[in-house]
Amino acid sequence: MSRKPWHLNRRTFLKGVGVSCMLPYLECMAGASAAVSTPGQAPKRLCFVYFPNGVGLPPEDSPHHRDWSWFPRGEGEDYALSKTLEPLEPYRKKISVLGGLSHPNSRSVLGHIAGDTWLTGGDLRGSRYLNQISVDQVAARHLSPLTRYPSFTLSTDGGVGYKSRVTTLSFDLNGNPMPSEHRQRDIFERYFSTNGAGASAQRRRSLKRGQKIVDLVLQDSKRVSRRLGRHDRAKMDEYMTSLNSVEQQLQRNEKWLDIPLREFDAADLNLAVDAKVDPEAYLRSTFDLMVLGYQMDLTRVMTFMMAREDGMGFGENFPTLALGINKGHHKISHDKTENHWEEWGRYDRWLTAQFAYFIDKMKNTHDEYGPLLDNTLTLYGSACSNTHNARNYPLVLAGGENLGAQHGAYTVFDEKHVPLSNLFVSMLNAVGVPTVAFADSNGPLPSVLM
Numbered sequence: 001m002s003r004k005p006w007h008l009n010r011r012t013f014l015k016g017v018g019v020s021c022m023l024p025y026l027e028c029m030a031g032a033s034a035a036v037s038t039p040g041q042a043p044k045r046l047c048f049v050y051f052p053n054g055v056g057l058p059p060e061d062s063p064h065h066r067d068w069s070w071f072p073r074g075e076g077e078d079y080a081l082s083k084t085l086e087p088l089e090p091y092r093k094k095i096s097v098l099g100g101l102s103h104p105n106s107r108s109v110l111g112h113i114a115g116d117t118w119l120t121g122g123d124l125r126g127s128r129y130l131n132q133i134s135v136d137q138v139a140a141r142h143l144s145p146l147t148r149y150p151s152f153t154l155s156t157d158g159g160v161g162y163k164s165r166v167t168t169l170s171f172d173l174n175g176n177p178m179p180s181e182h183r184q185r186d187i188f189e190r191y192f193s194t195n196g197a198g199a200s201a202q203r204r205r206s207l208k209r210g211q212k213i214v215d216l217v218l219q220d221s222k223r224v225s226r227r228l229g230r231h232d233r234a235k236m237d238e239y240m241t242s243l244n245s246v247e248q249q250l251q252r253n254e255k256w257l258d259i260p261l262r263e264f265d266a267a268d269l270n271l272a273v274d275a276k277v278d279p280e281a282y283l284r285s286t287f288d289l290m291v292l293g294y295q296m297d298l299t300r301v302m303t304f305m306m307a308r309e310d311g312m313g314f315g316e317n318f319p320t321l322a323l324g325i326n327k328g329h330h331k332i333s334h335d336k337t338e339n340h341w342e343e344w345g346r347y348d349r350w351l352t353a354q355f356a357y358f359i360d361k362m363k364n365t366h367d368e369y370g371p372l373l374d375n376t377l378t379l380y381g382s383a384c385s386n387t388h389n390a391r392n393y394p395l396v397l398a399g400g401e402n403l404g405a406q407h408g409a410y411t412v413f414d415e416k417h418v419p420l421s422n423l424f425v426s427m428l429n430a431v432g433v434p435t436v437a438f439a440d441s442n443g444p445l446p447s448v449l450m
Helices: 086-094 111-117 135-146 184-191 201-206 218-225 230-255 279-295 314-323 329-334 340-364 421-430
Strands: 013-016 019-022 045-050 095-099 152-155 301-305 376-381 395-398 410-412
Touching: 045 135, 045 279, 086 095, 086 340, 086 395, 135 301, 135 421, 152 184, 152 279, 184 279, 279 301, 279 314, 279 340, 314 329, 314 340, 329 340, 340 376, 376 421
Parallel strands: 045 301, 045 376, 095 410, 152 301
Antiparallel strands: 013 019, 095 395, 376 395
């Protein structure tokens, strides 16, 4: 077959002085203001933990309502937890249960699709996919000068998935999903190894101080782009953006090269875990790494997707592996039999217990400023309430006592006037990221964060 002038060989490289970068597959082959570190100032951290498929909400006339409805009974400080949230009872002075919050643009879409917008508030209605930067990445862009890594993006399945069924909670400045990591040993070796922040001597010799790979190959990329179609040009732009992101982290690593990692004890870490065999050990191993990352101040922003939406990925089988329930999480959420409420509630409780484990570790692990939990705002929840209903998200805000959090109550907000993005505005301001608006917010969240 003859090659057209615009066809590129699959092994085409972009080339600069001393640098060659292979291109991604193309059809024609068939990015905040810097924070200022204040010595002696306690770190301010954010964490977001997600579970899919909504929660069990038996109707009030069901015999299962009292025991297995996710949301508490009553409001204010005298609320009563059902069996579902009971594992959080020891920490009720450290948590706030939030009701009535959601993203207005997501209320009319299928609940599973709304998962892509949990931290973005983006617009995915109809044929649109107008996602935007996630709140964690807004914080990461601002707080990154203070730590070795801008953020940890973790999930049970890894990668990015695909539009409407992502495997990550984090989205970049252009609304593109950011790859998540899921293999604990790889995570440990990458971020916690004493060699992880190093840079090769060869690269140091090849590049002048401050010069980036992306700059060296930029001219060649422009030459190649002139020969590409519209879709391939967009793909090339994404590739160059990714290349720039990797190079930025390499330069960050070099800056931290002469600063030793804090000493730590990894004796209790279990890195030989498999989500397909022991989901509890897997999730808790990830939480252990997150706690250690905060303790060492490697980053101040983390996200963790405990499982993927719509019955996809390893998390679908967690109810069977952990509790012996003979159906997957997504199937449970669509079951119409009366007894499924107890099965769903038992699994919701199991997920709550894993989050309670994390809260307990954060509460009992200290740095020089006290318990990690007191300087970390953690949001736990989902992007739909009952199966496909993308409103009244089940949410628990934990920690952040030193950041202005006023805990101990169950508060139901009026969805007509208070979108979820208001909470994100308050969370950003609490960690020192000056924010007036995020997504469709109309102000800060009243009462919970002062």
